[in-house]
Amino acid sequence: MTATESQAEVRTADTPEDAPARVIPDALPLLPEDPPRVGEYWLRGRLGANAAGYLYTASADDGRSAVVAMMTEGSADDAAARDRFVNAVDELPDDGVLAHNDSDDDDLALWVALGPIRTDDGSSAASDERLIAERRGEDVLSAVLMDRVPQNGRVRGPDFRHYWEGRRRPGLFRIWPLPWPNILRPASRWALVFALVTMALIMALAVFLAWLLFRNAEPLEPEPVIPTPSNTVTVTVTPTTPPPNTGSTGPTPTTSSTPTTGTPTGTLPSGTPPTNPGDKF
Structure with a gap:
């Protein structure tokens, strides 16, 4: 049965061609x-539902309208129900089936896009095409x-469910790909x-405030020791206590800067004998 014959069945015999379009909820x-979205069709709203699936009104990116019938979670997990859906499609x-997904996708619900539905121009033909697509979707479900x-x-026993x-x-x-921003x-x-x-401006403002707060911050005390490429460091040794008075005249201890190699060492307290490495054993 072609779409033209189906439209003739929906129209009554005494309905003129220029009659106003039927009011569709x-x-x-x-x-x-x-x-x-399913396939290439963006879903716009629900037209109906039962335990087997849902009917949606949909439109493609090029403006074509359609009615999409999609299985529910429960019916999609039943192999027999999936076979009945495929056979009904x-x-x-x-010419009434615009698109459908692959029946081999066992992890996905089956759906079918029904049409064609012309642009709603206020004519009775456009309303009839949508009603025909809805009726076909109801038949599939x-x-x-x-x-x-x-x-x-005769009916006997409990109802089938x-x-x-x-x-x-x-x-x-x-x-895939993700529906946004095309749907926006x-x-x-x-x-x-x-x-x-706004988020970018807030982040820039936070970085600017952090720069204002820490631009005049004093350096850390003590300053970190940074080795030179030759693996030598300069350590400044400042005595904290005066040397014992031995009665002999000598130069006054002053601050000196001595380049050393290896790990910097501090000043030993007064009166402490030097450590012999052999005493450790």
């Missing part, structure tokens, strides 16, 4: 758990849920740029 907003007309299977015989019906979160999805509105992009510029 707006989609519900996306929740934080919903994927922002295969039964749809070729109903095939997964098996809620339209005819009953054979899938074991995964309680897991109704959207199935796993993968987005112009106002959101300016807000992001303003936030980045």
